Amino acid sequence: MKKIDKAMADAYSREKNKYIVIFLSIWLVVSFGVVLFAESLQFQVPVLGFPFHYFMGAQGSILTFIILLFINAKVSDRIDQKYGIDEEANEQLSYGKTADH
Amino acid sequence: MENVQFLVSLGLILLTFAIYIGIAIYNKARQTSDFYVAGRGIPPAFNGMAIGADWMSAASFIGMAGTVMLLGYDGLAYIMGWTGGYLLLTFLLAPQLRKYGRYTVPEFIGDRYRSHTARVIAAVCTIIISFTYSIGQLSGSGVVIGRLLEVDAKVGTLIGVVLIAFYAAFGGMKGITWTQVAQYIILIIAYLIPVIFMSLQITNNPLPWVSYGQVVSELGEIDRQLGLSEYFAPFENGSKWQFMALMFTLMAGTAGLPHVIVRFYTVSTMKAARWSGAWALLFIGLLYLSAPAYAAFSRFILMRNVVGQPIDELPAWTETWINTNLLQIADHNGDGILQWDELMISNDIVVMATPEIANLGIFVIGLMAAGAMAAALSTAGGLMISISSSFAHDIYYRVLRPNASDKNRLAVGRITIVAATVLAGLIALNPPGVITQIVAWAFALASGTFFPALLLGVWWKRANGPGVISGMLVGLFVTLSYIFAAQSGSFMIAGIQDTGAGVFGAAAAIITIVVVSLRTKAPTQKVQEEVVDLRYPEQMTYKDGDVWMNNK
Numbered sequence: 246m247k248k249i250d251k252a253m254a255d256a257y258s259r260e261k262n263k264y265i266v267i268f269l270s271i272w273l274v275v276s277f278g279v280v281l282f283a284e285s286l287q288f289q290v291p292v293l294g295f296p297f298h299y300f301m302g303a304q305g306s307i308l309t310f311i312i313l314l315f316i317n318a319k320v321s322d323r324i325d326q327k328y329g330i331d332e333e334a335n336e337q338l339s340y341g342k343t344a345d346h
Numbered sequence: 347m348e349n350v351q352f353l354v355s356l357g358l359i360l361l362t363f364a365i366y367i368g369i370a371i372y373n374k375a376r377q378t379s380d381f382y383v384a385g386r387g388i389p390p391a392f393n394g395m396a397i398g399a400d401w402m403s404a405a406s407f408i409g410m411a412g413t414v415m416l417l418g419y420d421g422l423a424y425i426m427g428w429t430g431g432y433l434l435l436t437f438l439l440a441p442q443l444r445k446y447g448r449y450t451v452p453e454f455i456g457d458r459y460r461s462h463t464a465r466v467i468a469a470v471c472t473i474i475i476s477f478t479y480s481i482g483q484l485s486g487s488g489v490v491i492g493r494l495l496e497v498d499a500k501v502g503t504l505i506g507v508v509l510i511a512f513y514a515a516f517g518g519m520k521g522i523t524w525t526q527v528a529q530y531i532i533l534i535i536a537y538l539i540p541v542i543f544m545s546l547q548i549t550n551n552p553l554p555w556v557s558y559g560q561v562v563s564e565l566g567e568i569d570r571q572l573g574l575s576e577y578f579a580p581f582e583n584g585s586k587w588q589f590m591a592l593m594f595t596l597m598a599g600t601a602g603l604p605h606v607i608v609r610f611y612t613v614s615t616m617k618a619a620r621w622s623g624a625w626a627l628l629f630i631g632l633l634y635l636s637a638p639a640y641a642a643f644s645r646f647i648l649m650r651n652v653v654g655q656p657i658d659e660l661p662a663w664t665e666t667w668i669n670t671n672l673l674q675i676a677d678h679n680g681d682g683i684l685q686w687d688e689l690m691i692s693n694d695i696v697v698m699a700t701p702e703i704a705n706l707g708i709f710v711i712g713l714m715a716a717g718a719m720a721a722a723l724s725t726a727g728g729l730m731i732s733i734s735s736s737f738a739h740d741i742y743y744r745v746l747r748p749n750a751s752d753k754n755r756l757a758v759g760r761i762t763i764v765a766a767t768v769l770a771g772l773i774a775l776n777p778p779g780v781i782t783q784i785v786a787w788a789f790a791l792a793s794g795t796f797f798p799a800l801l802l803g804v805w806w807k808r809a810n811g812p813g814v815i816s817g818m819l820v821g822l823f824v825t826l827s828y829i830f831a832a833q834s835g836s837f838m839i840a841g842i843q844d845t846g847a848g849v850f851g852a853a854a855a856i857i858t859i860v861v862v863s864l865r866t867k868a869p870t871q872k873v874q875e876e877v878v879d880l881r882y883p884e885q886m887t888y889k890d891g892d893v894w895m896n897n898k
Contacts, residue, residue, distance in 0.1 A: 246894040249886070254893035258881045265437045272433045276426050280590055283419070283580040293559035296566075299578040300559065302422030303638035307429045311631050314436055314624035321620055325883055329895075335615045335884035338896060339447060 257328050264320055268313045275306045355494045355712040362532050362716045363509065366525045366723070388612045392527050394625025397609045399526035399533065399724040401428075401630055403479075404486025405785040406637075407533060407721035412696030413782060415641035418576075420583040422638065427593040429627060429634050431600025434797075436623030439601055441616035442804045442880040449611065450732075451604040451796060452740040458803045460873060461811035462745060467818050469740035471795045472604040476729040476736075477770060479605075479788040482781045483729070484510075484767075484774035487722035493698065494715040500775050507771035510726045511764045523612060525727070529720040534632055536717025539710055540701045541636050544643040547704060554639040561642045568649050572686060577645065584841065591846030592786070598852050599789025602796030605732040616883055644700045651703075653686045660684065663702040667695055694781065726767075734762040786845040787829055794825035794851020802859050807877040813863030821855030 279286060283298040290300045325332075388396070406428065414421035448454045452472055456465025484506055491502030545554035548561065566576035575582045581589060600606065609626075610619045652660065657677050667673035674690035677683075698718065701711045738759035743750050750758075777784065795818045802809040802817075828847040831837035842849070868874070879888035887894045 246887070246896050249893045249895050251892065254882075254886070254888075257886075257893075261881065268437060269433065272430060276430050276593065277590060280423075280426075280586070280593070283586070287578075287580075289563070290559065293556065294563050295559035296563070296578050298580060299419055299422070299562060302419065302426055304555065304635055306426050307631050307635055310429050310433055311624070311627050313433060314620075314627050317437065318617075318620040318624045322617060325617065330883045330885050332615065332617055334896070335617065338884040339445070339615050 253328070257324070260324055261321065264317065264324075268317055271309065271313060275301060275309045279306070351708045351711060352494075354708045355715045358712040358716040359491075359494075359719055362528075362720060365528055366720075367512070369525045369528060388523055390613060390618050390621035391625045393523070393609065393613055393618075393622045394627075395530040395629050396523045396526040397606065397622065397626035398629035398633075399530035399720070400609060400728040401606060401626070401725070402530075402533065402633055402721050403725035403785065404483050404490075404718065404722040405782050406633065407537065407718050408486055408490070408697050409694050409782045410634075410697075411637045411640035411644065412691075412693030414638050415645045415696050416691070416693050417583045419578050419580045420589060421641070423589045423592045424596065425634050425637060427596025428600065429631060430593070431597035432623055432627040432630070434597060434601040435606070435610075436620060436627075439607065439800050439804060440610040440623055441619040443607060443800070444610050444613065444616050444619040445880050445884060446876075447611075449608075450735045450739055451607050451800070452736055453744065455799055455803065455814065456740070456744065458873070458877070459809070459811040459814045460869070461815065464799075464811055464815050464818070465740055466745060467815060468796070468799070469736040471791070471818065471822065472736040472740075473733050473766075475603070475788050475791050475795075476605055476732045477766065478784060478791070480726050480729040480733075480766070480770045481774050481777060482784040482788075483722045483726040484771050485777045486781050487719060487726070488774060489694065490698070490715055490718045490722065494712075503771055503774050506722065506726075507767050510723060510730060511767040526724045529724040530629060533717040533720040533724075534629070536713045536720070537633055537640075537697075538636060539713060540704070540706055541640050541643065543706050543710070544647070544700070544704050545639070548643055548646060554643070555635055558639040558642045561646050562638075565642060565645055565649070574686065577642075584843065587840040588842050588846055591840075591842040591849040594852075595786070595790050595793050595846050595848030598793035598797040599791075599848055602792040602800060603789070604736070604792075604796065605728045607796075607800075608732060608735070609728075640697065640700070644696050644703070647700070647703055648689070648691075649686070653684055653689065655684055656682055657684050658682070661703070663699065666702075667699055673699075730763045730767055733766045734759040737762045783845065787847075790825050790829060790845070790848035790851060791822065793848030794821035794855055797852055798855035798859055802856065804877070804880055806860075806863075807874040808863055808868055809859055810863045810866060810869045812866045813859040813861075816862045817855045817859035820858040821851045824854040825851030 279298060279301040286298040286301075287296045289295070290297050293300060295303070410421075410424055413424060443451075443454055446454055446458065448457060450472075452465050452468035455468040456462060484503055485499075487506035488499045488503030491505050492499035541554045542552055545557050546552055549557040551557035562578055566578050569576050580586075610622060613619050613622050652664070657675065660675070664673065664675065668675065673692065673695060675684060676688055676690070678688050679685070698714060701707075701714055738755050742758050743755050747754075798821060799814050799818055803814065825847050828837075828850050829844045832842070832844040832847065839850070875888055875890075882888060882893060885896050887896060
């Protein structure tokens with residue numbers, strides 16, 4: 246085991262948390278935000294033909310959720326890589342951790 | 347014709363059951379760790395499918411499209427609520443709980459808060475929530491078996507009980523994980539085929555997701571001409587606050603449901619947990635994106651082919667459903683023509699009846715039956731595993747008999763499954779409410795108890811045992827009281843109904859945990875470091891105020 250510089254460890258968790266906050270803000274806007282203003286968001290969506298508030302409830306929000314989850318998985322992988330995390334080592338470590346229980 | 351339909355439906359249901367049971371037997375669990383969490387080696391995409399099958403219950407498969415069809419825009423709270431919760435789960439809870447590495451949710455709560463009392467309360471909550479939820483699944487499977495095999499719904503429920511008890515008890519989680527992958531594939535095919543055919547029939551476009559927007563707008567036009575409120579008009583069936591409270595309850599409940607969270611223990615690492623969450627929502631989203639299309643097409647067909655027709659010339663399918671009492675037709679104004687408000691259609695029959703209404707043929711109808719059974723059985727199977735692990739592992743092994751052998755615990759687990767299934771089946775013979783309502787109560791209870799306990803347990807190191815014990819009890823009490831009060835109509839805040847009770851339960855529990863924790867002793871240094879440690883990947887360890895890197 247090797248000690249990591251405090252500043253670097255903090256930077257890691259700050260970076261992770263920053264993305265969680267960004268993603269959850271988008272989540273809040275496309276779901277609760279649109280519902281809050283549903284009455285005034287009834288204009289037609291071009292091509293698809295829905296009223297906008299209905300489109301967001303039935304498709305827009307769900308597609309956003311799915312995309313956010315995949316972006317999160319990808320971004321987290323990249324952050325881990327940047328800080329030198331090796332997934333194979335993770336697998337070994339977490340396997341040992343559950344077996345000793 | 348009736349006979350051919352019966353044989354095709356039965357044949358398809360039996361064929362799919364043979365597949366599930368075959369997989370369960372092939373993977374028969376031999377070790378305790380296999381039984382509960384499948385030895386933690388399921389690849390994320392497959393785990394995502396299994397979460398999807400676990401997740402999509404009789405309520406999603408049979409009830410949701412009908413709910414959207416009847417409630418219009420207001421029904422979309424279910425669509426957004428049951429998908430949006432996966433973000434809370436995947437960002438805030440699943441990877442962290444995976445790193446903590448325990449078998450069950452009560453075990454996490456008991457160990458994190460260093461409290462046997464909290465463990466037992468959590469185990470009891472798991473049993474209450476999963477049990478409530480499974481009653482809905484069993485009565486749903488009873489309706490499907492009853493309608494399609496043309497036997498009494500009670501007989502159908504009993505058949506479901508036997509099947510669930512059999513493969514949950516003998517397959518364990520590993521059997522169920524692979525069985526659920528098969529179930530997901532069957533249920534999604536069964537759901538998509540009718541939507542695609544209807545889309546072709548009505549719009550000449552094989553992609554319902556692209557084509558039904560026009561239909562929604564047209565439905566609004568038809569409603570306007572009939573003097574009804576437009577199909578897509580917001581908040582016609584409940585207040586805006588009810589919409590948001592319901593949506594919150596379903597989201598927070600999703601993040602706190604023990605049988606869903608336990609799925610994330612079956613993956614190998616935190617990274618795999620994040621990818622499992624993403625895959626799960628992709629597979630779940632496929633059904634949730636299609637449900638509003640299903641609703642719009644069904645309503646369009648009803649509006650065009652049934653409403654406005656002479657009552658004595660209605661199509662033949664109406665008769666079979668009128669016989670089940672789930673469809674009622676009454677000529678209030680005596681003009682011999684059926685109006686929309688003279689048609690009383692139960693939301694639970696929309697999905698099952700639409701293939702008949704749209705004349706999609708006996709094979710598609712049989713496939714729907716097999717898909718609906720897959721939805722009901724897979725969810726019930728996951729719920730039963732949760733109940734059995736809470737009892738056999740958290741109460742029996744961790745509290746009552748710490749010396750119990752592996753074999754002994756496995757036997758207790760199996761007995762629990764059989765007992766719980768039979769008991770839930772007995773209640774399902776005369777269900778205490780509508781299926782979707784029972785399911786919403788289970789979500790409200792999860793958002794009032796587990797969601798706050800897990801969220802603060804992972805993200806607030808100062809949260810302690812006394813805090814979480816009082817928090818879960820207060821959350822449980824507030825949620826239950828609000829459900830009963832709103833049900834009886836004696837008490838309501840901002841028009842929020844019983845289904846939105848979780849918002850009050852969660853708020854009360856969070857406040858209680860924070861206040862009580864701050865007024866009692868802080869957790870030990872070791873516990874606080876364990877909590878901070880959950881923010882880092884497996885290779886990093888937080889200890890003595892520093893982060894350490896482990897190079898194998």
